[in-house]
Amino acid sequence: MATVATQRVSALPRPNFRPIIEQASLKKSTPGAIKFDPKKHLAFTPPTKVTTMEEIGYAEDTGISPVAVSQPFQLFSPEAIQQMRAEIFQAEVMENCSYSSNLAARQLRGYASKYAPFTYDAWNHPDTLAIISKVAGVDLIPQFDFEIGNINLSVKTDEQTKEELDAIAKQRSFFADDEGIAGCPWEDDKPIVGWHTDSYPFVCVLMLSDCTNMVGGETALRTADGGIMKVRGPQEGCGVILQGRYITHQALRALGAKERITSVTSFRPRSAFKKDDTVLTTVRPISDLSELYFQFAEYRCEIMEERLRKERKDIMARRRARKKFDTLGHKRFLDESIAFFQQTNHELIEDSKVKVGHIDSLDIPDVAVDETEDVRPGKRARVE
Numbered sequence: 001m002a003t004v005a006t007q008r009v010s011a012l013p014r015p016n017f018r019p020i021i022e023q024a025s026l027k028k029s030t031p032g033a034i035k036f037d038p039k040k041h042l043a044f045t046p047p048t049k050v051t052t053m054e055e056i057g058y059a060e061d062t063g064i065s066p067v068a069v070s071q072p073f074q075l076f077s078p079e080a081i082q083q084m085r086a087e088i089f090q091a092e093v094m095e096n097c098s099y100s101s102n103l104a105a106r107q108l109r110g111y112a113s114k115y116a117p118f119t120y121d122a123w124n125h126p127d128t129l130a131i132i133s134k135v136a137g138v139d140l141i142p143q144f145d146f147e148i149g150n151i152n153l154s155v156k157t158d159e160q161t162k163e164e165l166d167a168i169a170k171q172r173s174f175f176a177d178d179e180g181i182a183g184c185p186w187e188d189d190k191p192i193v194g195w196h197t198d199s200y201p202f203v204c205v206l207m208l209s210d211c212t213n214m215v216g217g218e219t220a221l222r223t224a225d226g227g228i229m230k231v232r233g234p235q236e237g238c239g240v241i242l243q244g245r246y247i248t249h250q251a252l253r254a255l256g257a258k259e260r261i262t263s264v265t266s267f268r269p270r271s272a273f274k275k276d277d278t279v280l281t282t283v284r285p286i287s288d289l290s291e292l293y294f295q296f297a298e299y300r301c302e303i304m305e306e307r308l309r310k311e312r313k314d315i316m317a318r319r320r321a322r323k324k325f326d327t328l329g330h331k332r333f334l335d336e337s338i339a340f341f342q343q344t345n346h347e348l349i350e351d352s353k354v355k356v357g358h359i360d361s362l363d364i365p366d367v368a369v370d371e372t373e374d375v376r377p378g379k380r381a382r383v384e
Helices: 002-009 018-026 078-088 091-096 117-124 126-136 158-174 289-320 327-347
Strands: 050-052 067-070 140-142 150-155 193-196 202-207 219-222 228-231 238-242 249-251 259-269
Touching (some): 078 117, 126 202, 219 238
Antiparallel strands (some): 050 067, 067 238, 193 249
């Protein structure tokens, strides 16, 4: 695994994580030293607004919930964020779980179940899931272990950060205070993650960095009529819920902060009888394929297991009631099952045919955004 991960990120400059690791060590957080306690580590404050699918022009039943996206809301306490950071900056995680692609320059994936017990327990706890489900408007559970706590990393030097802050200060007067987080003049030129739809129904984006000096960093959504709506980026410990499988979106660039580290956990409906439009498009090229396929195939089989069991019970109950066999109803069930199996089969592409690090999606550039590049002032394309 370590060799594969090293090969996958070798094409990009390796960011300097040293200052973050040193900062974390000063706080004396040790992975495994703290157990997740919802009474201490959850700090939920409801979002000020939840935008519905209808409000951005989609039919209410487009996805699995009427909810499209939430405004940022406080989710975890500072101690919880500190512990999550300590777990991601372990040497084993950096060594074995690093990936990059044309969609995002640096990610850590599939680490939580093996290396991060606090993070793993936090996202699986019933109290956390109750909060996520309440905001999302549908009962959710983590997609599967590999998608718990996907980390997006952007780290800059002191010199780069100072240059950004100086440039922002010079141009501040040209941008309205309510544009994003005080307006970011270059957010559209270099998004940290390009336009895409997610592979999974819902995601929760959790901020793991101090955003005090950050400018920009919003999530941009494409509405049904082709317009763009922006959602303010979360502060440290805050999350944003997004029904990303059904809405094209991108993470806009953030300036003025030395680091921007977000954790993205994916969710699916708890019920096996909700529709499941999961694909592996955006995750297949940046995953341990064997592990991804194991977990994907297992949960798909689990869904069909529950559906088959219910169908059998319904058939038996109908017979005991001396009712006529529901031929059309059962044929409909079989057609839906065939479509489900075909979709599962379609997503399991042979390993040799997977192009590592390359994700085919809407408007994604051919090369990953390198957040270590110098930032130069430039004219900003307006986003209304």
